[in-house]
Amino acid sequence: MQLYGKKTTSSLMLGTAQYPSPAVLVDAIRASQAEIITVSLRRETADGSGAGFWNMLTGLGLHILPNTAGCHSVQEAVTTAQMARELFGTNWIKLEVIGHADNLQPDVFALVDAAKILAADGFDVFPYTTDDLVVGEKLIEAGCKVLMPWGAPIGSGQGLRNPDALRAMRAHFPDVPLIVDAGIGKPSDAARAMELGMDGVLLNTAVAQAGDPAGMAKAMSLAIEAGRSGFTADPMQPRDIAVPSTPVLGMAELM
Amino acid sequence: MQIIVNSKPTDITVTSLAAAMVELGFLDCAVATALNGQFVPKGMRESVELSQGDRLEVLAPMQGG
Numbered sequence: 438m439q440l441y442g443k444k445t446t447s448s449l450m451l452g453t454a455q456y457p458s459p460a461v462l463v464d465a466i467r468a469s470q471a472e473i474i475t476v477s478l479r480r481e482t483a484d485g486s487g488a489g490f491w492n493m494l495t496g497l498g499l500h501i502l503p504n505t506a507g508c509h510s511v512q513e514a515v516t517t518a519q520m521a522r523e524l525f526g527t528n529w530i531k532l533e534v535i536g537h538a539d540n541l542q543p544d545v546f547a548l549v550d551a552a553k554i555l556a557a558d559g560f561d562v563f564p565y566t567t568d569d570l571v572v573g574e575k576l577i578e579a580g581c582k583v584l585m586p587w588g589a590p591i592g593s594g595q596g597l598r599n600p601d602a603l604r605a606m607r608a609h610f611p612d613v614p615l616i617v618d619a620g621i622g623k624p625s626d627a628a629r630a631m632e633l634g635m636d637g638v639l640l641n642t643a644v645a646q647a648g649d650p651a652g653m654a655k656a657m658s659l660a661i662e663a664g665r666s667g668f669t670a671d672p673m674q675p676r677d678i679a680v681p682s683t684p685v686l687g688m689a690e691l692m
Numbered sequence: 693m694q695i696i697v698n699s700k701p702t703d704i705t706v707t708s709l710a711a712a713m714v715e716l717g718f719l720d721c722a723v724a725t726a727l728n729g730q731f732v733p734k735g736m737r738e739s740v741e742l743s744q745g746d747r748l749e750v751l752a753p754m755q756g757g
Contacts, residue, residue: 454756455755487753487754525753
């Protein structure tokens with residue numbers, strides 16, 4: 438896939454949170470073959486724990502996508518993005534502006550406002566959004582060149598709750614990279630997203646909270662590759678009736 | 693004077709943000725700062741003067757999804 442001029446072989450973007458240990462995280466990243474990983478910013482503690490994490494990540498040589506997770510307002514998200522740009526040395530920002538405490542759905546109005554400010558300030562904005570077409574259009578107008586619709590609420594592992602809406606997004610934005618972000622639980626969910634024509638999948642909890650994170654990372658990677666190949670191979674359309682796959686011509690009369 | 697550092701009331705004896713960062717022990721370069729909700733670039737810390745009650749946020753890289 439190609440995002441803001443950066444080409445990657447892998448269509449998987451992997452989050453770095455909630456792993457049992459840093460070593461398990463590194464194993465999972467390697468097994469996933471992801472070239473883009475997401476990170477965040479949090480209050481630094483006196484022991485400088487952030488520095489250790491950062492040193493470990495830079496050693497992996499991957500592309501870093503910082504997020505504004507936990508921000509609930511335009512002001513918070515913009516300030517966090519500016520801090521992330523200095524800290525991580527990248528214009529990339531995964532823009533999250535959370536609007537609801539229960540399902541963590543984006544506040545799409547604040548999202549569009551923040552995207553406008555950040556795009557005008559030179560950021561490459563990756564907006565975490567819903568599957569609403571009109572919001573997608575507003576985000577493109579705001580300067581976003583990638584859209585990241587949710588599959589299901591963050592961390593829910595419910596898979597794709599509204600595949601029809603994702604299909605509509607694909608049809609409506611044929612030239613905009615679409616990444617399903619949030620809600621993936623199993624490899625089949627990721628494969629399905631790719632079969633719908635998505636350009637990539639961003640996931641975290643499904644791998645981090647699996648019994649074997651590295652094993653699940655590999656499974657996700659394979660599923661995403663399979664789903665993408667399935668999409669480009671132009672699958673058959675489902676039919677309402679059975680159609681024999683073995684030719685009936687030349688059948689023996691044995692009754 | 694007292695400022696609020698990452699939500700904690702903290703006494704400092706210096707007035708510039710750069711000096712306060714040293715006094716507070718944030719010597720590592722892998723942090724970003726915001727004062728009263730506004731980003732302060734690293735290069736500007738020297739010229740930013742703190743006032744009583746200012747809210748300072750010091751953020752570092754962390755795991756994220």
